[in-house]
Amino acid sequence: MEENHPQALYIITGCSKGIGKALLNKILSYPHAAVIGISRTPMKSRERFTNIQADLSDWQALVNKLASIFPDASFYSKVVLINNAAWIGELKHIGKLDNASIARVYASNCVAPAILMNAFAQQYAHTTKEKLVINVSTSAGRNPRDGMSMYGSTKAALDMLTKVARQEAEISNSGISYYILSVGATDTPMQDAIRETTQDNFSTLQRFIDLKNSNGLLTAEEVANHVWQLLQTPIQAEDGYIYIKK
Numbered sequence: 610m611e612e613n614h615p616q617a618l619y620i621i622t623g624c625s626k627g628i629g630k631a632l633l634n635k636i637l638s639y640p641h642a643a644v645i646g647i648s649r650t651p652m653k654s655r656e657r658f659t660n661i662q663a664d665l666s667d668w669q670a671l672v673n674k675l676a677s678i679f680p681d682a683s684f685y686s687k688v689v690l691i692n693n694a695a696w697i698g699e700l701k702h703i704g705k706l707d708n709a710s711i712a713r714v715y716a717s718n719c720v721a722p723a724i725l726m727n728a729f730a731q732q733y734a735h736t737t738k739e740k741l742v743i744n745v746s747t748s749a750g751r752n753p754r755d756g757m758s759m760y761g762s763t764k765a766a767l768d769m770l771t772k773v774a775r776q777e778a779e780i781s782n783s784g785i786s787y788y789i790l791s792v793g794a795t796d797t798p799m800q801d802a803i804r805e806t807t808q809d810n811f812s813t814l815q816r817f818i819d820l821k822n823s824n825g826l827l828t829a830e831e832v833a834n835h836v837w838q839l840l841q842t843p844i845q846a847e848d849g850y851i852y853i854k855k
């Protein structure tokens with residue numbers, strides 16, 4: 610390995626805001642780590658951080674950027690993909706949804722992570738380095754909540770995608786470890802969007818307002834600290850999830 614070259618490469622989607630931004634800052638505080646981060650909002654690349662501007666809801670544009678998202682990683686002993694970016698979608702009952710938003714939420718929350726997982730496995734499965742894929746999920750993917758049909762079902766799909774990938778990695782002996790990270794309610798722009806909806810579209814609204822007012826939300830930095838610990842020694846529950854709760 611080249612002297613002073615970072616040893617671990619983290620590829621993070623949605624690194625411009627919320628949990629992804631806190632995670633980016635946390636990871637870059639360790640000199641042995643380098644990050645390739647994806648966002649629509651342009652960010653300044655700097656030492657050990659490369660920003661790739663991409664709209665994850667545009668799968669064809671994403672495919673054109675895969676070579677720069679997953680570079681030759683022969684210098685690194687560890688490569689990690691964190692599918693963190695997601696859109697909450699429209700919080701409305703079925704029947705009131707805009708069709709374009711339906712396509713967009715599935716594209717950004719399911720299609721893009723699937724394409725990235727596929728490309729990650731193609732590029733790194735046959736290397737001997739440590740390989741991890743972390744997919745960020747939520748209890749809304751397991752518990753039905755009115756108004757969250759889009760968001761919840763995209764996360765349910767992501768969970769199953771991860772479980773099947775885990776099974777395939779065992780069969781093929783690819784050495785890739787797949788984790789589902791179920792995160793509790795966290796104080797980010799996504800929560801701001803949730804609180805902007807109305808009770809008739811989302812009957813759980815008041816619970817989220819109360820969580821904010823009672824300091825019941827996790828901070829993005831708390832989540833990032835947990836994720837960093839887990840990245841060193843991931844321990845999943847018997848049901849196959851890793852939980853981060855307040």
Ligand SMILES: NC(=O)c1ccc[n+]([C@@H]2O[C@H](COP(=O)([O-])OP(=O)(O)OC[C@H]3O[C@@H](n4cnc5c(N)ncnc54)[C@H](OP(=O)(O)O)[C@@H]3O)[C@@H](O)[C@H]2O)c1
Nearest residue numbers: 623625626627628649650665694695747794795797798799
């Ligand atoms: N906040 C919570 O309470 C909570 C709870 C459980 C799980 N989670 C999960 O945690 C993850 C992060 O959530 P968050 O609360 O930090 O969300 P957030 O505050 O809304 O930030 C989302 C990030 O994803 C990026 N992003 C969204 N759509 C994108 C697209 N089409 N293309 C490229 N980038 C896109 C955004 O960047 P740009 O806008 O710059 O593109 C931003 O950096 C998500 O998977 C979410 O489901 C959140």
